[in-house]
Amino acid sequence: MKRNNVLFLGTAGGRITTFRLVRRSGGFLIDFQGSLVHVDPGPGAFVYLIRDHLIDPRNIDLIVLSHFHLDHSADLNTLIEAATDGGRKRHVSLFAPLSAVEGEDRVLLPYLRKRLVKEEILKEGEEHEYAGIKVKAVMRHTHHGAETYGLMFNDSVVYVSCARFEERMLEVYPKGRELLIINTTFYGKRHAVDHLSAEDAKRLIDSLRPKRAVITHYSMEMHQRPPESVAREISRATGVPTVAAHDGLRVEF
Ligand SMILES: [Zn+2]
Numbered sequence: 725m726k727r728n729n730v731l732f733l734g735t736a737g738g739r740i741t742t743f744r745l746v747r748r749s750g751g752f753l754i755d756f757q758g759s760l761v762h763v764d765p766g767p768g769a770f771v772y773l774i775r776d777h778l779i780d781p782r783n784i785d786l787i788v789l790s791h792f793h794l795d796h797s798a799d800l801n802t803l804i805e806a807a808t809d810g811g812r813k814r815h816v817s818l819f820a821p822l823s824a825v826e827g828e829d830r831v832l833l834p835y836l837r838k839r840l841v842k843e844e845i846l847k848e849g850e851e852h853e854y855a856g857i858k859v860k861a862v863m864r865h866t867h868h869g870a871e872t873y874g875l876m877f878n879d880s881v882v883y884v885s886c887a888r889f890e891e892r893m894l895e896v897y898p899k900g901r902e903l904l905i906i907n908t909t910f911y912g913k914r915h916a917v918d919h920l921s922a923e924d925a926k927r928l929i930d931s932l933r934p935k936r937a938v939i940t941h942y943s944m945e946m947h948q949r950p951p952e953s954v955a956r957e958i959s960r961a962t963g964v965p966t967v968a969a970h971d972g973l974r975v976e977f
């Protein structure tokens with residue numbers, strides 16, 4: 725039987741690694757037995773999918789945004805166009821925060837909305853389902869004023885998107901799941917910036933005890949460290965096998 729897997733199209737986070745293309749961007753794609761969900765399709769998602777990974781975007785069922793920032797949403801419209809074959813196939817849905825689809829910061833082009841089967845709005849604690857994929861907005865994060873959610877997919881993959889660390893995370897996020905993906909942007913803690921550090925990731929992993937953890941979304945500081953050594957450090961400290969994502973990594977679960 726085909727195994728579930730996550731494909732990391734890109735692992736950049738923050739201004740320099742993303743927009744000077746030190747690393748790729750583009751978010752990640754989860755394959756649940758052939759049902760495909762693309763999460764946070766940042767810049768390049770469309771190109772990397774087709775050019776390097778031989779996934780036909782027309783097989784994507786669902787797109788989910790954690791928030792509207794460009795490094796998480798730049799290829800949203802392109803992917804809707806590609807996944808629906810220019811509007812000829814109508815089988816794609818979108819789950820996103822309200823601020824990503826309406827209002828002055830919206831990133832969804834209005835004329836593409838009618839190509840979606842369903843457009844559902846994320847709210848903390850609520851769950852949505854499409855094409856056999858359940859998506860729960862686990863927690864609303866504090867992240868530079870942008871409405872941002874941490875997410876859980878089919879009760880097994882937990883995604884801690886960009887955030888300032890809050891103690892509440894240790895209570896609200898579910899424990900003991902298959903895979904915990906954490907946007908670990910910095911190594912050292914930076915109090916002025918609403919992003920997670922390696923120390924924060926370590927606390928989350930230690931407390932939530934997933935079967936496996938993956939760190940991603942690196943700043944230059946993490947990129948240079950490099951992330952593989954940080955993942956080893958977290959694995960040793962927590963006893964939870966932790967992997968540093970790299971561009972193009974596929975993790976089975
Ligand atoms: Zn952001």
Ligand SMILES: [Zn+2]
Pocket residue numbers: 737738793795796886941
């Ligand atoms: Zn980000």
